[in-house]
Amino acid sequence: MKSKIAIAGLGNVGKGLLKMWGQLERWAADKDIDMLLVAAIDSSGAVINKNGIKAKSLLDHKTTYKNLSGFAGFRNINMKGAIDIATPDILIDLTPTNIETGEPGFQEVVRALENGINVVVSSKNHLRSVSALREIENAAKKHGALFLDGPSVMGGIPVFEIMNGMNIKISSVRAILNGSSNYILGLLEEKQFDGALSEAMRMGYAEANYEYDIKGHDSALKAVGLCYRLFGRKISVGQVRLKGISEGHIGIDGIKSEYIRKLKKNRKSVKLICSIERKGDRITASVAPTILDSNDQFAKIEGVNNAIEIKGKANGSEFSIFLSGPGAGGDATASRVAGNLKMALECLRRCGHG
Ligand SMILES: NC(=O)c1ccc[n+]([C@@H]2O[C@H](COP(=O)([O-])OP(=O)(O)OC[C@H]3O[C@@H](n4cnc5c(N)ncnc54)[C@H](OP(=O)(O)O)[C@@H]3O)[C@@H](O)[C@H]2O)c1
Numbered sequence: 001m002k003s004k005i006a007i008a009g010l011g012n013v014g015k016g017l018l019k020m021w022g023q024l025e026r027w028a029a030d031k032d033i034d035m036l037l038v039a040a041i042d043s044s045g046a047v048i049n050k051n052g053i054k055a056k057s058l059l060d061h062k063t064t065y066k067n068l069s070g071f072a073g074f075r076n077i078n079m080k081g082a083i084d085i086a087t088p089d090i091l092i093d094l095t096p097t098n099i100e101t102g103e104p105g106f107q108e109v110v111r112a113l114e115n116g117i118n119v120v121v122s123s124k125n126h127l128r129s130v131s132a133l134r135e136i137e138n139a140a141k142k143h144g145a146l147f148l149d150g151p152s153v154m155g156g157i158p159v160f161e162i163m164n165g166m167n168i169k170i171s172s173v174r175a176i177l178n179g180s181s182n183y184i185l186g187l188l189e190e191k192q193f194d195g196a197l198s199e200a201m202r203m204g205y206a207e208a209n210y211e212y213d214i215k216g217h218d219s220a221l222k223a224v225g226l227c228y229r230l231f232g233r234k235i236s237v238g239q240v241r242l243k244g245i246s247e248g249h250i251g252i253d254g255i256k257s258e259y260i261r262k263l264k265k266n267r268k269s270v271k272l273i274c275s276i277e278r279k280g281d282r283i284t285a286s287v288a289p290t291i292l293d294s295n296d297q298f299a300k301i302e303g304v305n306n307a308i309e310i311k312g313k314a315n316g317s318e319f320s321i322f323l324s325g326p327g328a329g330g331d332a333t334a335s336r337v338a339g340n341l342k343m344a345l346e347c348l349r350r351c352g353h354g
Helices: 011-021 021-030 055-065 079-086 105-114 130-143 160-163 181-189 191-203 217-231 257-265 330-350
Strands: 002-008 034-042 045-048 088-094 116-121 169-176 268-279 283-295 307-313 317-326
Touching: 002 011, 002 079, 002 330, 011 021, 011 055, 011 160, 011 330, 021 034, 021 055, 021 181, 021 330, 034 079, 034 181, 034 257, 045 079, 045 268, 088 105, 105 116, 116 268, 116 330, 160 217, 160 307, 160 317, 160 330, 169 217, 169 317, 181 268, 181 307, 181 330, 257 268
Parallel strands: 002 034, 002 088, 088 116
Antiparallel strands: 034 045, 169 268, 169 307, 268 283, 307 317
16 A cells, blocks of 8 residues: 655654654555655745655755755645645644644644545644534544544653543543643742743743743643543633632742742642543533642652543443653654554555555
8 A cells, every 4th residue: 555645844743753754664564555755844845756755864954954945856835735736645734833823734634634635633723622623523524534633632642542442431630731831840949930941941841932831721722632532522722721829820830939849848749730520411621730749649740741640430440540751752742643643554554545
């Protein structure tokens, strides 16, 4: 089977994916899948080659020159133009997330699905509203295309994929979903907030718009993803209750070093916790700084790691699972993108596509 793939976005995640492309090609070859990278798109334009682009050369070029101009097959066109010319079977959208507009990726993802193109995303644009989720769902259903969004929530922890392998009626979820706020909280014992934030930015952990992280908006988007994939419910990001440490603050904003040190003396710490609960037919979701005892399993989650505890029932028996690990990072998230791409390729192969 031949499978043409387009990648939009060659930043941290996109470059991580290009680094493991050779490994993916060998996996595919073993399954008689001829995986062809036919388009790679960034903000400077696109490289298109229907016979396949060499991932290693492309990565070297992008790393050296920061853009795609000058690489064989380069065209000064946008995502839409590139997809129309390359006609991929699978589009991988790794472009930035914009909670307000959903662009640059959202409309192109919908258009791709409407054209029967299967899509894997790490972007979170579809999680911003019920209508965005509906648009994606309808386009995918109507045109028989796959939409895989595992990498958009908890980057390197395959929570959707694991829970897809179970049949559990989930009653509650608690999770640390934003690595940069967890990192900042960890530094507050030693540094004031601004110093901790600057370090998180210097390390490349905080989003360019760091308010997404520290004010809990990024966690809220991921809470929408958890509601959708684990509880089968569509909610808007605005329905996730954002709380703060005191009046006028949300997320970890406004938390002071003195406060953290005082908690530590009492063997306590604070973490930005997302809680989702099912009560009857109702699902409620919130993101709030939460005081924890030092022996709580969430209190032990350090640095940019994420964690999730899922509780529910299997045939009436109590079920509980706790997962922790790299919730973000180019390589960890790229690895999840690669895993979702493998699932898409397997699925297409079984359906006798191509
Ligand atoms: N990094 C993580 O750990 C992580 C984890 C989970 C989910 N995510 C999500 O995954 C996505 C990618 O994250 P990232 O860290 O790789 O972001 P990034 O480093 O900022 O990379 C974004 C890429 O998108 C490209 N781009 C920007 N505007 C574009 C446009 N109009 N058309 C085509 N390409 C465009 C950029 O082009 P240039 O290279 O030319 O600037 C860049 O290559 C984001 O939506 C993020 O929220 C990231």
